[in-house]
Amino acid sequence: MILLKAEDITVGYTEIDILHNVTVTVRSGEIVSVIGPNGAGKSTLLKTVFGILKPRNGNVTLKDEDITGLRPDRIVRKGISYVPQVENVFPSMTIQENMEMGAFIRNDDYSQRLEEVFDLFPVLSERKKQKVGHLSGGQRQMVAMGRALMLDPQVLLLDEPSAGLAPVLVSGIFEKVKEINATGVAMIIVEQNAKEALKMAHHGYVLAMGKNVLDDTGEALLANEEVGRLYLGG
Ligand SMILES: Nc1ncnc2c1ncn2[C@@H]1O[C@H](COP(=O)(O)OP(=O)(O)OP(=O)(O)O)[C@@H](O)[C@H]1O
Numbered sequence: 001m002i003l004l005k006a007e008d009i010t011v012g013y014t015e016i017d018i019l020h021n022v023t024v025t026v027r028s029g030e031i032v033s034v035i036g037p038n039g040a041g042k043s044t045l046l047k048t049v050f051g052i053l054k055p056r057n058g059n060v061t062l063k064d065e066d067i068t069g070l071r072p073d074r075i076v077r078k079g080i081s082y083v084p085q086v087e088n089v090f091p092s093m094t095i096q097e098n099m100e101m102g103a104f105i106r107n108d109d110y111s112q113r114l115e116e117v118f119d120l121f122p123v124l125s126e127r128k129k130q131k132v133g134h135l136s137g138g139q140r141q142m143v144a145m146g147r148a149l150m151l152d153p154q155v156l157l158l159d160e161p162s163a164g165l166a167p168v169l170v171s172g173i174f175e176k177v178k179e180i181n182a183t184g185v186a187m188i189i190v191e192q193n194a195k196e197a198l199k200m201a202h203h204g205y206v207l208a209m210g211k212n213v214l215d216d217t218g219e220a221l222l223a224n225e226e227v228g229r230l231y232l233g234g
C-alpha cells in the first residue's frame with residue numbers, strides 16, 4: 001500500500017526552482033533511500049514533505065489525504081517525523097528533556113513510549129540526565145532519532161544520519177535505522193553514504209540537479225553499472 005507520495009514536486013527557496021517535477025513514493029513499512037550528489041536537492045525534498053517549504057507545483061499525499069502545504073506542526077500530527085541534517089538536538093538540555101520535547105504535542109501519557117525509545121537506544125538510557133551537548137556525534141544522532149520517534153510516527157524522514165560520524169559509528173547508526181524500520185516505521189533516508197543506504201533500502205531514488213534520474217529496488221540500483229560509476233564511487 002502506498003503510504004506517502006510526493007508527486008511532481010517543483011519547489012525552491014526563492015523564485016529559482018530547486019526541484020523540478022520530482023516524485024518519490026513510500027509504501028508501508030519501506031525504507032526508501034534517496035541518493036545523489038551535493039546540491040541535488042535531497043534535503044529540499046524532505047523539507048517539502050515536512051511542510052517547511054511549500055511546493056509551487058505538485059502534491060504530497062499521506063494515505064489518501066492531501067497534506068500539501070500544511071505547516072510542520074500540522075504535518076507532525078499526521079504522523080510524519082523529521083530529523084534535519086543539522087541542529088537536530090537541543091544541546092543544553094538533557095537526553096530525557098530532548099525526548100520530552102519530542103513528545104510536546106502529546107496530551108496523553110507518553111511514559112511507555114519513552115521506555116520503548118530508551119529500549120531502542122540503551123546507551124542513551126544509561127545517561128538520561130546528561131546534557132546532549134556533551135555526547136559524542138553518534139549518540140547525538142541517536143537522541144535526534146529518539147526525539148523524532150516519541151510521536152510514534154508512521155513515516156520518519158532522516159536527513160544524513162551518518163554525516164560527520166567516524167566510520168566505526170556509521171554501521172551502528174544504520175543498524176538502528178533498520179531496527180526502527182523493523183518496528184513498522186516507514187522512512188525516507190537521505191544519505192551521502194550511498195552504498196550503505198541502498199543496501200538497506202527496499203526502494204531507492206537517484207536525484208541529480210533537482211530531478212529524478214532513476215529509481216528501482218535498492219538491490220537493482222546497487223547492481224546498476226552507471227549508478228555505481230556516477231554515484232557510488234566506482
Ligand atoms: N536556505 C536556502 N536558500 C537558498 N538556497 C538553498 C537553501 N538551501 C539549499 N539551497 C540550494 O538548493 C540546492 C539544493 O540544496 P539541498 O540542500 O536540497 O541539496 P542536498 O542534495 O541536500 O545536498 P547535500 O548533499 O550537500 O546535503 C542547492 O543549490 C542549494 O544551494
Ligand SMILES: [Mg+2]
Pocket residue numbers: 042043044085159
Ligand atoms: Mg542535504
